[in-house]
Amino acid sequence: MVKQRIYVSVVGFSDVERHALNTVFRLSEERELSYVPWIPLSAPGAHPPTMHAHVALVDGDSAEAVLAHAKELPKGQRLIWVGAGAPAHAWRVVGRPIQWAGILNDLDAVYAARQVDSGFLDLDVTSPAPLETPPDAPHLRALLVGPQPQEEAVFRARLALVGVLDIDVAQNTELALGLIGRQHYGCGVFNLDDHHIDVWSLARLFAQRNPQALTMGLSEHAGPLSPWWSRRRLRRDTERTGINSLVARPLNADELQRSLDLLR
Incomplete structure:
Protein backbone atom coordinates (compact mmCIF):
# COMPACT_ATOMS: atom_id res chain seq x y z
CA MET A 1 0.00 0.00 0.00
CA VAL A 2 1.25 3.50 -0.86
CA LYS A 3 2.20 5.48 2.23
CA GLN A 4 0.04 8.53 2.88
CA ARG A 5 1.24 11.76 4.49
CA ILE A 6 -0.61 14.45 6.42
CA TYR A 7 1.24 17.79 6.47
CA VAL A 8 0.83 19.67 9.75
CA SER A 9 1.43 23.38 10.34
CA VAL A 10 2.39 23.82 14.01
CA VAL A 11 1.79 27.22 15.65
CA GLY A 12 3.09 27.97 19.15
CA PHE A 13 3.59 25.37 21.94
CA SER A 14 6.30 25.08 24.58
CA ASP A 15 9.66 23.40 24.00
CA VAL A 16 8.49 20.34 25.96
CA GLU A 17 5.28 20.08 23.93
CA ARG A 18 7.20 20.56 20.68
CA HIS A 19 9.55 17.75 21.69
CA ALA A 20 6.60 15.43 22.36
CA LEU A 21 4.98 16.43 19.08
CA ASN A 22 8.19 15.81 17.12
CA THR A 23 8.36 12.37 18.75
CA VAL A 24 4.82 11.67 17.53
CA PHE A 25 5.80 12.76 14.01
CA ARG A 26 8.94 10.61 14.04
CA LEU A 27 7.16 7.50 15.31
CA SER A 28 4.40 7.90 12.74
CA GLU A 29 6.95 7.33 9.97
CA GLU A 30 6.69 3.61 10.74
CA ARG A 31 2.98 3.61 9.80
CA GLU A 32 1.22 3.66 6.45
CA LEU A 33 -0.24 7.05 7.44
CA SER A 34 2.40 9.48 8.72
CA TYR A 35 2.46 13.10 9.88
CA VAL A 36 5.04 15.59 8.64
CA PRO A 37 5.71 19.19 9.75
CA TRP A 38 4.76 21.55 6.92
CA ILE A 39 7.35 24.14 5.88
CA PRO A 40 6.13 26.61 3.21
CA LEU A 41 9.44 27.14 1.37
CA SER A 42 12.87 25.71 2.05
CA ALA A 43 14.89 27.54 -0.64
CA PRO A 44 14.41 30.23 -3.32
CA GLY A 45 12.52 28.76 -6.23
CA ALA A 46 11.64 25.58 -4.33
CA HIS A 47 8.07 24.34 -4.26
CA PRO A 48 6.49 22.95 -1.08
CA PRO A 49 5.00 19.42 -1.30
CA THR A 50 1.55 21.01 -0.94
CA MET A 51 0.47 24.63 -1.31
CA HIS A 52 -0.84 24.59 2.26
CA ALA A 53 -0.85 22.22 5.22
CA HIS A 54 -3.63 19.67 5.52
CA VAL A 55 -4.09 20.64 9.17
CA ALA A 56 -3.15 23.60 11.35
CA LEU A 57 -2.33 22.65 14.95
CA VAL A 58 -2.54 25.88 16.95
CA ASP A 59 -1.61 26.64 20.56
CA GLY A 60 -4.44 28.93 21.65
CA ASP A 61 -2.27 30.44 24.40
CA SER A 62 0.44 31.63 22.00
CA ALA A 63 0.81 35.12 20.55
CA GLU A 64 0.56 33.71 17.03
CA ALA A 65 -2.89 32.33 17.84
CA VAL A 66 -4.43 35.78 17.30
CA LEU A 67 -3.60 35.61 13.59
CA ALA A 68 -4.76 32.01 13.32
CA HIS A 69 -8.03 33.01 15.00
CA ALA A 70 -8.73 35.81 12.54
CA LYS A 71 -7.60 34.52 9.17
CA GLU A 72 -9.65 32.38 6.83
CA LEU A 73 -8.45 28.82 6.39
CA PRO A 74 -7.29 27.59 2.98
CA LYS A 75 -9.81 25.33 1.30
CA GLY A 76 -9.75 21.83 2.76
CA GLN A 77 -7.52 22.69 5.73
CA ARG A 78 -8.63 21.57 9.21
CA LEU A 79 -7.89 23.58 12.36
CA ILE A 80 -7.11 21.73 15.61
CA TRP A 81 -7.08 24.27 18.44
CA VAL A 82 -5.42 23.56 21.80
CA GLY A 83 -6.68 25.60 24.75
CA ALA A 84 -9.40 28.17 25.34
CA GLY A 85 -10.82 30.81 23.00
CA ALA A 86 -11.21 28.62 19.93
CA PRO A 87 -12.71 30.27 16.82
CA ALA A 88 -16.01 29.05 15.43
CA HIS A 89 -14.29 27.44 12.43
CA ALA A 90 -12.10 25.16 14.60
CA TRP A 91 -12.53 21.55 13.51
CA ARG A 92 -11.34 20.05 16.80
CA VAL A 93 -10.81 21.71 20.20
CA VAL A 94 -8.68 20.00 22.86
CA GLY A 95 -7.58 21.08 26.33
CA ARG A 96 -4.46 20.85 28.43
CA PRO A 97 -2.69 18.76 29.54
CA ILE A 98 -2.53 17.52 25.96
CA GLN A 99 -3.61 13.91 25.48
CA TRP A 100 -1.32 12.88 22.65
CA ALA A 101 -3.40 9.81 21.80
CA GLY A 102 -6.32 12.17 21.16
CA ILE A 103 -4.15 14.31 18.87
CA LEU A 104 -3.18 11.14 16.98
CA ASN A 105 -6.85 10.25 16.55
CA ASP A 106 -7.62 13.76 15.33
CA LEU A 107 -4.82 13.65 12.77
CA ASP A 108 -6.03 10.26 11.55
CA ALA A 109 -9.51 11.76 11.25
CA VAL A 110 -8.09 14.52 9.02
CA TYR A 111 -7.08 11.84 6.52
CA ALA A 112 -10.56 10.28 6.72
CA ALA A 113 -12.13 13.71 6.19
CA ARG A 114 -9.97 14.26 3.10
CA GLN A 115 -11.16 10.90 1.79
CA VAL A 116 -14.74 12.07 2.34
CA ASP A 117 -14.01 15.31 0.48
CA SER A 118 -12.65 13.26 -2.41
CA GLY A 119 -15.70 11.00 -2.47
CA PHE A 120 -13.80 7.86 -1.44
CA LEU A 121 -15.65 7.45 1.88
CA ASP A 122 -19.26 8.03 2.88
CA LEU A 123 -18.72 9.17 6.47
CA ASP A 124 -19.64 12.29 8.40
CA VAL A 125 -16.33 13.26 10.00
CA THR A 126 -16.24 16.87 8.86
CA SER A 127 -18.12 18.56 11.71
CA PRO A 128 -16.21 19.94 14.73
CA ALA A 129 -17.04 17.32 17.35
CA PRO A 130 -14.81 15.58 19.90
CA LEU A 131 -13.76 12.02 19.28
CA GLU A 132 -15.13 9.67 21.92
CA THR A 133 -13.56 6.54 23.35
CA PRO A 134 -15.84 3.48 23.14
CA PRO A 135 -17.37 2.78 26.57
CA ASP A 136 -15.96 -0.75 26.67
CA ALA A 137 -12.39 0.29 25.77
CA PRO A 138 -9.78 -0.53 28.45
CA HIS A 139 -8.86 2.52 30.51
CA LEU A 140 -5.25 2.76 31.58
Whole structure:
Protein backbone atom coordinates (compact mmCIF):
# COMPACT_ATOMS: atom_id res chain seq x y z
CA MET A 1 0.00 0.00 0.00
CA VAL A 2 1.25 3.50 -0.86
CA LYS A 3 2.20 5.48 2.23
CA GLN A 4 0.04 8.53 2.88
CA ARG A 5 1.24 11.76 4.49
CA ILE A 6 -0.61 14.45 6.42
CA TYR A 7 1.24 17.79 6.47
CA VAL A 8 0.83 19.67 9.75
CA SER A 9 1.43 23.38 10.34
CA VAL A 10 2.39 23.82 14.01
CA VAL A 11 1.79 27.22 15.65
CA GLY A 12 3.09 27.97 19.15
CA PHE A 13 3.59 25.37 21.94
CA SER A 14 6.30 25.08 24.58
CA ASP A 15 9.66 23.40 24.00
CA VAL A 16 8.49 20.34 25.96
CA GLU A 17 5.28 20.08 23.93
CA ARG A 18 7.20 20.56 20.68
CA HIS A 19 9.55 17.75 21.69
CA ALA A 20 6.60 15.43 22.36
CA LEU A 21 4.98 16.43 19.08
CA ASN A 22 8.19 15.81 17.12
CA THR A 23 8.36 12.37 18.75
CA VAL A 24 4.82 11.67 17.53
CA PHE A 25 5.80 12.76 14.01
CA ARG A 26 8.94 10.61 14.04
CA LEU A 27 7.16 7.50 15.31
CA SER A 28 4.40 7.90 12.74
CA GLU A 29 6.95 7.33 9.97
CA GLU A 30 6.69 3.61 10.74
CA ARG A 31 2.98 3.61 9.80
CA GLU A 32 1.22 3.66 6.45
CA LEU A 33 -0.24 7.05 7.44
CA SER A 34 2.40 9.48 8.72
CA TYR A 35 2.46 13.10 9.88
CA VAL A 36 5.04 15.59 8.64
CA PRO A 37 5.71 19.19 9.75
CA TRP A 38 4.76 21.55 6.92
CA ILE A 39 7.35 24.14 5.88
CA PRO A 40 6.13 26.61 3.21
CA LEU A 41 9.44 27.14 1.37
CA SER A 42 12.87 25.71 2.05
CA ALA A 43 14.89 27.54 -0.64
CA PRO A 44 14.41 30.23 -3.32
CA GLY A 45 12.52 28.76 -6.23
CA ALA A 46 11.64 25.58 -4.33
CA HIS A 47 8.07 24.34 -4.26
CA PRO A 48 6.49 22.95 -1.08
CA PRO A 49 5.00 19.42 -1.30
CA THR A 50 1.55 21.01 -0.94
CA MET A 51 0.47 24.63 -1.31
CA HIS A 52 -0.84 24.59 2.26
CA ALA A 53 -0.85 22.22 5.22
CA HIS A 54 -3.63 19.67 5.52
CA VAL A 55 -4.09 20.64 9.17
CA ALA A 56 -3.15 23.60 11.35
CA LEU A 57 -2.33 22.65 14.95
CA VAL A 58 -2.54 25.88 16.95
CA ASP A 59 -1.61 26.64 20.56
CA GLY A 60 -4.44 28.93 21.65
CA ASP A 61 -2.27 30.44 24.40
CA SER A 62 0.44 31.63 22.00
CA ALA A 63 0.81 35.12 20.55
CA GLU A 64 0.56 33.71 17.03
CA ALA A 65 -2.89 32.33 17.84
CA VAL A 66 -4.43 35.78 17.30
CA LEU A 67 -3.60 35.61 13.59
CA ALA A 68 -4.76 32.01 13.32
CA HIS A 69 -8.03 33.01 15.00
CA ALA A 70 -8.73 35.81 12.54
CA LYS A 71 -7.60 34.52 9.17
CA GLU A 72 -9.65 32.38 6.83
CA LEU A 73 -8.45 28.82 6.39
CA PRO A 74 -7.29 27.59 2.98
CA LYS A 75 -9.81 25.33 1.30
CA GLY A 76 -9.75 21.83 2.76
CA GLN A 77 -7.52 22.69 5.73
CA ARG A 78 -8.63 21.57 9.21
CA LEU A 79 -7.89 23.58 12.36
CA ILE A 80 -7.11 21.73 15.61
CA TRP A 81 -7.08 24.27 18.44
CA VAL A 82 -5.42 23.56 21.80
CA GLY A 83 -6.68 25.60 24.75
CA ALA A 84 -9.40 28.17 25.34
CA GLY A 85 -10.82 30.81 23.00
CA ALA A 86 -11.21 28.62 19.93
CA PRO A 87 -12.71 30.27 16.82
CA ALA A 88 -16.01 29.05 15.43
CA HIS A 89 -14.29 27.44 12.43
CA ALA A 90 -12.10 25.16 14.60
CA TRP A 91 -12.53 21.55 13.51
CA ARG A 92 -11.34 20.05 16.80
CA VAL A 93 -10.81 21.71 20.20
CA VAL A 94 -8.68 20.00 22.86
CA GLY A 95 -7.58 21.08 26.33
CA ARG A 96 -4.46 20.85 28.43
CA PRO A 97 -2.69 18.76 29.54
CA ILE A 98 -2.53 17.52 25.96
CA GLN A 99 -3.61 13.91 25.48
CA TRP A 100 -1.32 12.88 22.65
CA ALA A 101 -3.40 9.81 21.80
CA GLY A 102 -6.32 12.17 21.16
CA ILE A 103 -4.15 14.31 18.87
CA LEU A 104 -3.18 11.14 16.98
CA ASN A 105 -6.85 10.25 16.55
CA ASP A 106 -7.62 13.76 15.33
CA LEU A 107 -4.82 13.65 12.77
CA ASP A 108 -6.03 10.26 11.55
CA ALA A 109 -9.51 11.76 11.25
CA VAL A 110 -8.09 14.52 9.02
CA TYR A 111 -7.08 11.84 6.52
CA ALA A 112 -10.56 10.28 6.72
CA ALA A 113 -12.13 13.71 6.19
CA ARG A 114 -9.97 14.26 3.10
CA GLN A 115 -11.16 10.90 1.79
CA VAL A 116 -14.74 12.07 2.34
CA ASP A 117 -14.01 15.31 0.48
CA SER A 118 -12.65 13.26 -2.41
CA GLY A 119 -15.70 11.00 -2.47
CA PHE A 120 -13.80 7.86 -1.44
CA LEU A 121 -15.65 7.45 1.88
CA ASP A 122 -19.26 8.03 2.88
CA LEU A 123 -18.72 9.17 6.47
CA ASP A 124 -19.64 12.29 8.40
CA VAL A 125 -16.33 13.26 10.00
CA THR A 126 -16.24 16.87 8.86
CA SER A 127 -18.12 18.56 11.71
CA PRO A 128 -16.21 19.94 14.73
CA ALA A 129 -17.04 17.32 17.35
CA PRO A 130 -14.81 15.58 19.90
CA LEU A 131 -13.76 12.02 19.28
CA GLU A 132 -15.13 9.67 21.92
CA THR A 133 -13.56 6.54 23.35
CA PRO A 134 -15.84 3.48 23.14
CA PRO A 135 -17.37 2.78 26.57
CA ASP A 136 -15.96 -0.75 26.67
CA ALA A 137 -12.39 0.29 25.77
CA PRO A 138 -9.78 -0.53 28.45
CA HIS A 139 -8.86 2.52 30.51
CA LEU A 140 -5.25 2.76 31.58
CA ARG A 141 -3.62 5.36 33.79
CA ALA A 142 0.09 5.95 34.38
CA LEU A 143 2.08 7.50 37.21
CA LEU A 144 5.48 9.12 36.61
CA VAL A 145 7.54 9.68 39.78
CA GLY A 146 10.52 12.03 39.61
CA PRO A 147 10.94 12.26 35.82
CA GLN A 148 13.23 14.84 34.23
CA PRO A 149 11.35 17.31 31.95
CA GLN A 150 12.66 15.76 28.73
CA GLU A 151 11.90 12.27 30.01
CA GLU A 152 8.36 13.30 30.92
CA ALA A 153 7.78 14.55 27.37
CA VAL A 154 9.09 11.29 25.90
CA PHE A 155 6.91 9.18 28.19
CA ARG A 156 3.79 11.23 27.45
CA ALA A 157 4.26 10.72 23.71
CA ARG A 158 5.22 7.04 23.96
CA LEU A 159 2.44 6.15 26.41
CA ALA A 160 -0.11 7.83 24.16
CA LEU A 161 0.96 5.54 21.32
CA VAL A 162 0.10 2.46 23.41
CA GLY A 163 -3.26 3.87 24.49
CA VAL A 164 -2.46 5.30 27.93
CA LEU A 165 -4.35 8.59 28.00
CA ASP A 166 -4.26 9.68 31.66
CA ILE A 167 -0.87 10.45 33.18
CA ASP A 168 -0.13 11.74 36.69
CA VAL A 169 3.26 13.23 37.59
CA ALA A 170 4.69 13.46 41.12
CA GLN A 171 7.94 15.24 41.99
CA ASN A 172 7.80 14.61 45.73
CA THR A 173 7.03 11.74 48.08
CA GLU A 174 3.86 13.23 49.58
CA LEU A 175 2.15 13.82 46.24
CA ALA A 176 3.11 10.36 44.99
CA LEU A 177 1.73 8.73 48.14
CA GLY A 178 -1.57 10.54 47.73
CA LEU A 179 -1.91 9.52 44.08
CA ILE A 180 -1.05 5.88 44.77
CA GLY A 181 -3.64 5.84 47.54
CA ARG A 182 -6.42 7.37 45.40
CA GLN A 183 -5.86 5.93 41.93
CA HIS A 184 -5.48 2.55 40.27
CA TYR A 185 -2.75 2.40 37.65
CA GLY A 186 -1.75 0.24 34.72
CA CYS A 187 1.77 1.67 34.60
CA GLY A 188 4.17 3.28 37.06
CA VAL A 189 7.55 4.80 36.17
CA PHE A 190 10.05 5.57 38.94
CA ASN A 191 13.28 7.55 38.64
CA LEU A 192 15.52 5.47 40.88
CA ASP A 193 18.30 8.09 40.67
CA ASP A 194 16.24 10.82 42.37
CA HIS A 195 17.46 10.84 45.97
CA HIS A 196 15.05 13.61 47.03
CA ILE A 197 12.14 11.16 46.80
CA ASP A 198 11.64 7.94 48.78
CA VAL A 199 11.34 6.24 45.43
CA TRP A 200 12.03 2.66 46.56
CA SER A 201 9.27 2.69 49.17
CA LEU A 202 6.91 4.31 46.66
CA ALA A 203 7.68 1.69 44.03
CA ARG A 204 7.08 -1.12 46.54
CA LEU A 205 3.74 0.37 47.61
CA PHE A 206 2.75 0.95 43.98
CA ALA A 207 3.50 -2.68 43.05
CA GLN A 208 1.51 -3.96 46.03
CA ARG A 209 -1.54 -1.87 45.17
CA ASN A 210 -1.29 -2.49 41.42
CA PRO A 211 -0.02 -6.09 41.06
CA GLN A 212 -1.00 -6.32 37.37
CA ALA A 213 0.68 -3.04 36.42
CA LEU A 214 3.89 -2.44 34.51
CA THR A 215 6.17 -1.10 37.25
CA MET A 216 9.23 0.45 35.61
CA GLY A 217 12.45 1.69 37.17
CA LEU A 218 14.80 4.15 35.46
CA SER A 219 18.46 4.35 36.45
CA GLU A 220 21.86 5.31 35.09
CA HIS A 221 23.21 2.23 36.88
CA ALA A 222 21.22 -0.07 34.57
CA GLY A 223 23.28 0.91 31.51
CA PRO A 224 26.16 -1.06 29.98
CA LEU A 225 28.76 1.49 31.16
CA SER A 226 27.90 0.85 34.79
CA PRO A 227 30.08 -1.74 36.65
CA TRP A 228 28.68 -5.27 36.53
CA TRP A 229 28.36 -5.49 40.30
CA SER A 230 26.34 -2.24 40.33
CA ARG A 231 23.96 -3.56 37.66
CA ARG A 232 23.61 -6.85 39.53
CA ARG A 233 22.79 -5.14 42.84
CA LEU A 234 20.29 -2.86 41.12
CA ARG A 235 18.48 -5.79 39.53
CA ARG A 236 18.37 -7.61 42.87
CA ASP A 237 16.90 -4.55 44.60
CA THR A 238 14.32 -3.93 41.87
CA GLU A 239 13.13 -7.55 41.95
CA ARG A 240 12.69 -7.37 45.72
CA THR A 241 10.77 -4.11 45.38
CA GLY A 242 8.33 -5.39 42.77
CA ILE A 243 9.73 -3.47 39.79
CA ASN A 244 9.20 -5.71 36.77
CA SER A 245 10.88 -3.57 34.10
CA LEU A 246 14.26 -1.84 34.36
CA VAL A 247 15.30 0.76 31.76
CA ALA A 248 18.67 2.49 31.55
CA ARG A 249 19.10 6.25 31.60
CA PRO A 250 19.67 8.11 29.34
CA LEU A 251 16.66 6.56 27.65
CA ASN A 252 17.10 4.37 24.60
CA ALA A 253 14.06 4.59 22.34
CA ASP A 254 14.04 0.93 21.29
CA GLU A 255 14.53 -0.40 24.82
CA LEU A 256 11.83 1.88 26.18
CA GLN A 257 9.34 0.95 23.47
CA ARG A 258 9.87 -2.78 24.06
CA SER A 259 8.86 -2.30 27.69
CA LEU A 260 5.87 -0.06 26.96
CA ASP A 261 4.61 -2.44 24.26
CA LEU A 262 3.66 -4.77 27.13
CA LEU A 263 0.75 -2.38 27.77
CA ARG A 264 -0.85 -3.04 24.38
